[in-house]
Structures are given as C-alpha cells and as structure tokens.
C-alpha cells in the first residue's frame with residue numbers, strides 16, 4: 154500500500170518556534186513546569202488541543218471575503234443555515250460563539266434542578282454546564298471504554314443496558330435528556346457506532362426522553378462508521394452523518410473541531426417551543442439569532458468547512474495520520490491507548506513511568522519531558538486534571554488513568570513534524586528511569602491544571 158499523503162499543498166506558511174535545550178529548560182523553570190503558561194512562540198509543535206487550531210482552506214479564506222456583516226438577516230446567515238440544515242437536517246439552527254455557549258443555552262432551557270443528564274461521557278464543559286443548571290451528569294460508556302489496551306471498534310458506545318436501568322431507577326420525569334458525544338472526546342476520541350446511536354434513540358423515543366448529540370467530531374465519527382461498521386463501506390460520510398442526525402432531536406456543536414474553523418459553534422433542535430426559548434436566551438448574552446456572537450465572515454467559513462470536513466480524501470488522511478502516530482509510538486515501545494481515536498493519541502504515562510506514583514503526576518512529568526527534549530506541548534489528562542477528594546477525609550484520590558494527550562490540529566502539521574514528535578517521545582522513553590515525579594507548590598480551588606505550579610521531586 155502507498156503512503157497516504159496530505160491531500161493539500163501549502164500556500165501560506167507560518168514560522169514555528171525553534172529553541173535550544175537550555176532555552177527550554179529555562180522556560181520550564183519560569184512557568185513552574187505548567188505548559189499552559191508557556192508563550193506559544195516558545196513551542197515547536199503544539200499538540201495541546203485540536204480545538205480551533207486547524208488550518209483553513211483557500212476556499213474558506215475566499216469565503217471570508219463574502220462575509221455579510223449586516224446585523225440581521227445577513228446573506229452569510231442564509232448560507233450558514235442552509236449548510237447546517239443540509240447536513241444535520243434539524244428544524245432550528247441557532248449560532249453561538251463556540252460549543253460551550255450552545256451547551257449553556259441547552260442546559261438552561263432543558264434542565265430543571267434535581268434532574269439528571271445521561272451521556273456516554275460528558276465533555277468537561279458539558280458536565281460543568283449540566284451541574285451549573287443544578288443537575289447531575291451521569292456517564293455510562295460501555296465497560297471496554299475503561300480498559301486502555303482492549304481493542305474494540307466502537308469504544309465510544311453508550312452502555313444501553315445501563316441506560317434502561319437508569320431510566321427504570323430514576324423514572325422519565327427525572328431525566329432531562331440523553332446526550333451522546335460523537336466521537337467520545339473525554340473517552341479518548343473513540344467512535345460511536347450507527348447501531349448504538351439507533352438503539353439509544355429507540356430507547357429514548359419509547360420513553361419520551363429528549364435525545365441530543367454533542368456533535369463536535371461528527372465527521373470523524375462518520376468515517377469510523379464507514380470503515381468499521383458492517384454494511385457501511387459504500388456510503389459517503391455525509392450520508393452516514395445525515396442518518397446519525399436523523400435519530401436525534403437536536404445537537405450542540407463546536408465548529409472549532411470538524412468544521413475546521415478557528416471560532417464558532419451552534420445549537421440545533423426540532424422542538425419549536427424550545428427553539429423560541431433558546432433564541433430568547435441567545436439574544437440576552439450571545440447576539441441576534443442570525444449571528445449569535447459570530448461575524449458574518451465566521452458563518453461563511455463554517456458553511457464551507459462543514460463540507461470540507463466530510464470529504465473522503467480529507468477524512469482518510471486525517472484518521473490515517475492519527476493512526477500513524479499511534480502505531481509508530483507503539484512500535485517504539487511507548488505505551489499508548491488502543492485503538493487510536495480520531496483526533497488525538499494518548500500516551501499511558503502510568504505504564505511509561507511505573508516508578509512514579511499517581512499523586513506524583515507521571516503524566517505531568519512525561520509532558521514536561523516532551524517539551525524539554527523536543528519543544529512539544531502536550532496535555533496531561535490524569536491526576537493533575539481529574540484527581541478528586543474523599544468527601545470524608547479530604548484525602549486526594551488519583552484519577553482512573555494517567556494520560557498525556559497529543560491532540561492533532563487539522564491540516565496543520567506534516568508527516569515530518571509527526572516523525573519528529575515520535576522521535577522525541579522515544580527519547581522520553583529512553584530517559585524514563587531518570588524521570589522523577591512532581592509536586593504541586595500552588596493550586597487554585599477549581600480547574601487547577603490551568604494555573605498550578607509544580608516542582609520536580
């Protein structure tokens with residue numbers, strides 16, 4: 154088989170930060186080993202997130218010039234709405250400045266305090282918005298999702314037996330909605346099968362429970378369905394996406410993911426009365442319903458990007474390039490989560506540094522070493538981010554997994570950049586016996602990973 158190449162060529166270039174080892178060691182000391190506090194110019198390859206970091210195409214840049222900045226009823230709004238309706242098929246489309254604004258409006262219009270929301274896995278902003286509305290967020294992924302090295306084609310699936318049990322336990326009235334995240338970001342970017350979407354939808358419909366999708370990576374999910382689910386191989390990703398959306402009552406979307414833009418999002422619903430209440434809330438904080446906090450040019454770029462994100466050549470390259478990194482790391486002996494997801498590769502830092510206990514933050518140690526040796530910024534997803542406290546004793550309890558996420562921006566880095574990342578990770582592996590854990594010297598009461606200070610032990 155031939156190499157799967159980037160299906161684009163480069164028209165504009167942006168220099169990246171090249172640095173020396175002593176400069177990076179100095180930078181780590183200055184930011185107290187917290188990679189969020191680095192200046193972007195100090196980073197060579199930035200794999201902190203795939204959100205809003207994609208490269209727009211020449212067609213998207215051309216569309217920006219078509220932006221109609223009329224306050225109400227702009228032409229750009231019409232193009233945006235037509236594109237979303239064509240692909241998603243929902244009756245109402247409500248633009249927002251990014252995904253979490255859509256989540257906030259959904260939560261505040263659909264949830265009453267004391268209710269529960271059920272998901273395969275809530276993304277962290279989704280969970281925060283559910284909890285801010287006074288509800289409890291419950292995650293029921295299939296059991297395989299919690300086993301890092303077990304292979305399964307659709308590890309993002311929801312456990313439908315657990316769903317029926319929860320409905321029996323709580324009763325329909327207590328369940329505000331069921332929200333399926335495709336792909337399951339917090340579960341490692343793992344896909345959800347068409348069969349699972351259909352089954353969850355059937356269960357919700359039979360009980361009259363609203364069923365929504367967190368659709369940020371709907372195109373990557375469609376590609377996994379096409380390539381992994383029986384009988385789907387001959388279908389276009391756009392047709393699979395349309396079928397997925399046909400089973401839901403609405404969705405939230407961060408356009409910073411599969412619409413390949415730097416900012417934007419939206420909310421969809423088929424419920425007329427709910428849409429009216431959502432628009433009232435939108436006007437209060439986001440903007441008039443035909444722009445929702447976005448410029449007309451942003452709406453244009455989303456309208457183009459939604460279709461580009463569904464192109465087969467793009468998706469084949471996108472998923473192959475993520476798999477390439479995961480497979481090469483695996484071959485080099487770096488423990489990675491299996492199978493690779495759509496948008497990111499996860500290094501299992503607990504397996505890489507077995508001598509560092511979870512509460513000495515092996516993920517943070519690996520992430521800092523990746524920066525030290527290669528100027529690469531990754532993100533710790535382990536006990537720095539998700540440790541909890543025992544409500545009785547106040548004792549800190551580690552997160553279930555100690556991971557380092559290498560999130561891959563869309564259309565930004567080439568294969569040689571990724572080869573460089575693989576080499577740097579192999580160097581971290583070679584140094585592993587010398588690596589020590591970390592201690593926290595300062596932390597904020599909430600979301601400590603953004604501002605915490607560390608010191609190597």
Ligand SMILES: *Cc1c(COP(=O)(O)O)cnc(C)c1O
Nearest residue numbers: 251252253276278338369407409
């Ligand atoms: C990014 C993301 C969000 C939130 O979107 P923002 O645009 O960052 O506000 C919600 N859900 C999932 C699954 C995401 O990946």
